[in-house]
Amino acid sequence: MNAIILTKLLIDFGLVVLIWMVQIIIYPSFLHYTSEKLSVWHPLYTRKITSIVAPLMLAQLSISVYLMITQLTYSFYEIIDLLLIATNWLLTMLVFISLHEKIEHNSTDRDIQTKLVKYNWVRVVLFCSIFLFNFINILAI
Template sequence: MSIAIIRLLLDFGLVVLIWIIQRIVYPSFLHYKTQNLIIWHNVYTSRFSTIVIPLMLGQLAISIYQVIVVTNLYTIISLVCIVLIWASTFSQFVPIHSQISKGIINEKLLISLVKKNWIRTILWTLLFLFSFTYCVI
């Protein structure tokens, strides 16, 4: 299996996950009472991390490898998108999830989680479409 196909599979896995999070998981947080959300959030984040972290690390590693081996518009744009996703994750989403875990929760925070996550949803969707186009052509 080629590295481009492995990369496409990683991109596909992440785009499916981010759409599930964006349309189902994050909006559902608004329907929990605070104490129940804290309990569920801690279960959710630990379980979800075992899925998303390997995918994100694999995507980043392959993207860096692709830039080193073949520097072209596809590999550079891909790496930039991935870096933006990581930056957004650590600058915006890790702090929000930390607040939720600590019980610092309000409707405004939960709504902002959904709104801000559109950035990652759009970037991962564009990244997948870009990879798909690159692999097909």
């Protein structure tokens, strides 16, 4: 198996583990903080989690783009992979960053925190789909 493909699969799996932790533990925990404590914790959390998530997402995107560029023919899996990754990036940039900014500006609004948990299921599905598509692709090679 190609080392770059294996690396991508490991990154994909790491993001799956991370998104499930965020979905099951971290985001729901926001609802248990007092507004005062959340207003202190949330900015720290977003900086710390970004330092973990951003390099992984950048690596995931970079490897997928590299594989698309270096292939003479594009497989169904490569196209779906890149579309799912692009969708995830768009959702993160357009929806989730905005929700986190709203929490930072108004930590008392529990509706925003509830939306974060509810909407994040889409990213859970996306990250899991990316991993599964690539895992199936490796089995097909």
